[in-house]
Amino acid sequence: MRALPATGELCFSAMGTRVELHRFGGGAADALAQAERAIEMVDDALTIHRPSSTTALNEALRSRQTATITDPILLDALIRIDDARAATLELFDPTIDARHTVGWEALRFDRQAATISCADPIALDFGGFGKGYALDRAVLALQEAGVGCALLSAGESSIAVIGEHPLGGTWSFAIPDPRQPEATLVELELVDEALSISATIGAGSAAPERAAMLRPGAPSPVTAPRTAIVVDRSGAMAEMLSTALIVADDAAALRLHDGARRMRFDLTPAAPTRIFV
Amino acid sequence: MTDKFFDLTRRTFLDRVLMASAGGVMATATPWVAMAAGAETAGAGKVRLGVIGTGDRGRALIQNIAKTRNCMVAALCDTYAPNLAKARQWVAAGTPEFSDHRAMLDTRGLDAVVIATPLHRHAQHTFDAMDAGLHVWCEKAMARTIADCGAMVERARTRGKVLQIGHQRMFHPTYLNALRRVKAGEIGPVTQIRASWHRNNAWRRPVPADSDDRRINWRLYRESSAGLMTELATHQLQVGNWFLDAVPTRVIGSGSICFWKDGREVYDHVALIYEYAGGRKVIYTSLLNNARYGCEEQVQGSKGTIEPELGRIYQEVPHRALALQRMQADVKRGHKRTIPIGGATWFPELPVTTPGESLGWGEYDETMLQFEGFGEAVRKGKALPGLLQQAYYASVASLLGEQAMDKGEAMTWPTSLVTV
Ligand SMILES: NC(=O)c1ccc[n+]([C@@H]2O[C@H](COP(=O)([O-])OP(=O)(O)OC[C@H]3O[C@@H](n4cnc5c(N)ncnc54)[C@H](O)[C@@H]3O)[C@@H](O)[C@H]2O)c1
Numbered sequence: 001m002r003a004l005p006a007t008g009e010l011c012f013s014a015m016g017t018r019v020e021l022h023r024f025g026g027g028a029a030d031a032l033a034q035a036e037r038a039i040e041m042v043d044d045a046l047t048i049h050r051p052s053s054t055t056a057l058n059e060a061l062r063s064r065q066t067a068t069i070t071d072p073i074l075l076d077a078l079i080r081i082d083d084a085r086a087a088t089l090e091l092f093d094p095t096i097d098a099r100h101t102v103g104w105e106a107l108r109f110d111r112q113a114a115t116i117s118c119a120d121p122i123a124l125d126f127g128g129f130g131k132g133y134a135l136d137r138a139v140l141a142l143q144e145a146g147v148g149c150a151l152l153s154a155g156e157s158s159i160a161v162i163g164e165h166p167l168g169g170t171w172s173f174a175i176p177d178p179r180q181p182e183a184t185l186v187e188l189e190l191v192d193e194a195l196s197i198s199a200t201i202g203a204g205s206a207a208p209e210r211a212a213m214l215r216p217g218a219p220s221p222v223t224a225p226r227t228a229i230v231v232d233r234s235g236a237m238a239e240m241l242s243t244a245l246i247v248a249d250d251a252a253a254l255r256l257h258d259g260a261r262r263m264r265f266d267l268t269p270a271a272p273t274r275i276f277v
Numbered sequence: 278m279t280d281k282f283f284d285l286t287r288r289t290f291l292d293r294v295l296m297a298s299a300g301g302v303m304a305t306a307t308p309w310v311a312m313a314a315g316a317e318t319a320g321a322g323k324v325r326l327g328v329i330g331t332g333d334r335g336r337a338l339i340q341n342i343a344k345t346r347n348c349m350v351a352a353l354c355d356t357y358a359p360n361l362a363k364a365r366q367w368v369a370a371g372t373p374e375f376s377d378h379r380a381m382l383d384t385r386g387l388d389a390v391v392i393a394t395p396l397h398r399h400a401q402h403t404f405d406a407m408d409a410g411l412h413v414w415c416e417k418a419m420a421r422t423i424a425d426c427g428a429m430v431e432r433a434r435t436r437g438k439v440l441q442i443g444h445q446r447m448f449h450p451t452y453l454n455a456l457r458r459v460k461a462g463e464i465g466p467v468t469q470i471r472a473s474w475h476r477n478n479a480w481r482r483p484v485p486a487d488s489d490d491r492r493i494n495w496r497l498y499r500e501s502s503a504g505l506m507t508e509l510a511t512h513q514l515q516v517g518n519w520f521l522d523a524v525p526t527r528v529i530g531s532g533s534i535c536f537w538k539d540g541r542e543v544y545d546h547v548a549l550i551y552e553y554a555g556g557r558k559v560i561y562t563s564l565l566n567n568a569r570y571g572c573e574e575q576v577q578g579s580k581g582t583i584e585p586e587l588g589r590i591y592q593e594v595p596h597r598a599l600a601l602q603r604m605q606a607d608v609k610r611g612h613k614r615t616i617p618i619g620g621a622t623w624f625p626e627l628p629v630t631t632p633g634e635s636l637g638w639g640e641y642d643e644t645m646l647q648f649e650g651f652g653e654a655v656r657k658g659k660a661l662p663g664l665l666q667q668a669y670y671a672s673v674a675s676l677l678g679e680q681a682m683d684k685g686e687a688m689t690w691p692t693s694l695v696t697v
Contacts, residue, residue: 009605013580013593020601024608049579050466156598156618166608172615187615197618 017155024166031145035138042134045073066117091244132239160194194235198242225267297453309661313650325351331364335393347652382409395495400425418507419672442668448643464581477568497541504543515671517559525551532682591633
């Protein structure tokens with residue numbers, strides 16, 4: 001057995017969930033505090049539950065004004081979402097439009113000028129994207145502080161790891177089947193990657209109204225019980241892809257799915273575990 | 278209790294009050310505390326109080342006044358002789374007694390009066406005392422009508438007298454500490470306060486042969502009381518306004534005589550929603566046939582909840598991932614295994630039953646402190662800042678709630694209130 005690296009952990013509430021940061025070895029003494037700060041800055045920029053850059057932007061969009069984005073975090077987040085349009089088959093969409101008639105495509109986003117506008121009243125809610133994106137920024141902060149081995153989680157649906165497992169080799173995660181506590185949907189091996197899990201159904205709960213997800217352009221929410229799991233270098237990308245997989249119709253899901261790092265499971269009680277093998 | 282021990286507990290209590298209310302934000306939110314806690318000892322002589330109304334509350338007040346260093350009871354007044362007799366044991370032998378408050382006011386020798394009579398008498402007793410040149414300490418609620426509450430404020434202003442209303446929570450270390458933690462952002466922005474005062478009894482007193490129901494059970498008659506609203510809710514509406522740092526914009530409510538159909542005129546069930554700017558709310562219920570939830574204000578923010586009556590603060594922290602804790606332990610003993618990760622699951626939305634954390638502090642002498650503060654105010658001829666406004670708005674809120682229930686209509690906050 002090799003010498004154990006120094007460990008440390010930090011737990012706090014942010015992004016509407018419990019964030020846990022576990023570090024193993026190397027790096028500055030205040031690395032975890034720096035990572036916490038990075039997450040809080042994302043929370044402060046993207047939250048819609050208190051005054052933030054995002055609520056200011058939503059105010060402008062609601063009244064059809066052109067918003068100038070002065071917050072670098074918000075601007076960066078919007079650029080990442082814009083860049084991921086093709087990869088998510090345009091199925092990840094953080095816009096909220098009460099009438100379900102317009103979406104991201106209706107926005108005029110000028111990244112050079114840092115402005116955004118829309119002819120129709122619209123608003124943005126970054127939801128799960130924010131958690132993945134915050135983990136990305138925290139990973140960066142930890143790496144800059146010299147941490148080479150860490151596990152970060154925002155709730156249990158967004159995970160990121162830095163480096164290999166503290167005892168060597170990959171970090172391995174098992175995703176349980178919410179229908180049967182003892183069964184596993186899939187096991188995944190991660191190194192320097194992020195994991196996002198999206199679902200329309202939770203353990204022991206047949207309450208689809210709690211998890212209705214909107215498919216862009218579709219008038220009704222997705223209520224079929226399913227879970228999508230995505231592993232990616234970027235937590236933000238993993239979140240966008242897992243959301244896209246959840247709302248995708250079968251044809252689109254087939255295109256998004258790769259069987260190893262991007263997958264979707266049908267969780268109706270009698271269904272065979274995987275839709276796509 | 279020895280004098281020395283009393284001094285010690287008194288000092289600890291005051292220190293706690295001062296500690297809770299220290300600092301810029303708290304000094305602005307509780308401007309009355311520093312002056313009350315800094316009250317000087319009697320020196321030239323104690324402030325002489327004449328107590329009008331020596332019923333249950335009046336006698337409790339008399340005992341608290343006896344604990345102060347700067348006030349004394351110099352006269353007693355009650356229209357009901359048996360209550361005067363019960364009060365006698367707490368005051369110096371030979372303290373003059375009156376059955377008519379005007380006679381007491383005429384005798385001179387008083388600096389101020391303490392009013393602990395039924396609600397519908399408060400305004401008249403206040404006017405008479407102030408017209409006789411005396412300062413007034415009056416029990417909550419202020420008066421039976423919103424107009425009379427305003428008239429009391431006005432009379433104090435025109436006569437240049439101190440008017441202080443008995444809202445003891447503003448002197449309570451647990452409440453002060455709760456407010457301090459709210460202001461420090463510990464429970465996030467407060468968006469809702471759910472307050473209740475639930476009891477399981479008739480709220481009716483036995484009527485002695487020498488009196489009558491309207492006098493003894495004045496709380497149950499509309500002429501003399503707005504029932505649960507003025508007698509109980511007013512305390513909690515004061516807390517609501519105080520913690521939300523605002524007055525309501527509107528109130529809707531429903532009241533009924535639902536369980537105690539014994540001829541009473543006031544509701545035994547009230548349920549109201551007070552709306553505040555920014556979509557915030559105080560949700561209030563009071564009833565008289567179920568005591569499970571008792572008396573409490575649940576101050577709710579996105580990061581936590583404070584329950585001052587229980588003296589507890591609860592953090593709104595999601596459960597720790599057990600799997601991650603186990604992973605830490607595994608790594609420490611050099612053991613590697615797959616980490617089961619819950620995924621996007623949710624727990625059934627049951628109430629959180631964690632015990633929370635104590636807000637601290639067990640010795641309370643808030644009613645005594647109210648009087649030390651009043652004594653100081655009388656000496657200086659200057660009211661404790663901020664108090665009367667809190668009391669006025671709490672009384673208006675309770676009476677406006679009564680109107681909303683009676684009319685079955687939303688009532689907007691009156692624009693015609695006097696300035697405090
Ligand atoms: N702050 C608190 O926590 C608190 C608690 C209880 C009561 N109170 C308030 O105290 C006041 C009195 O309540 P209580 O429970 O003591 O009622 P009570 O009925 O026990 O006492 C009222 C007393 O006033 C006397 N009285 C009536 N008319 C009078 C008059 N014209 N002149 C002189 N005396 C007169 C009555 O004979 C009686 O003794 C109420 O306003 C009530 O809301 C406050």
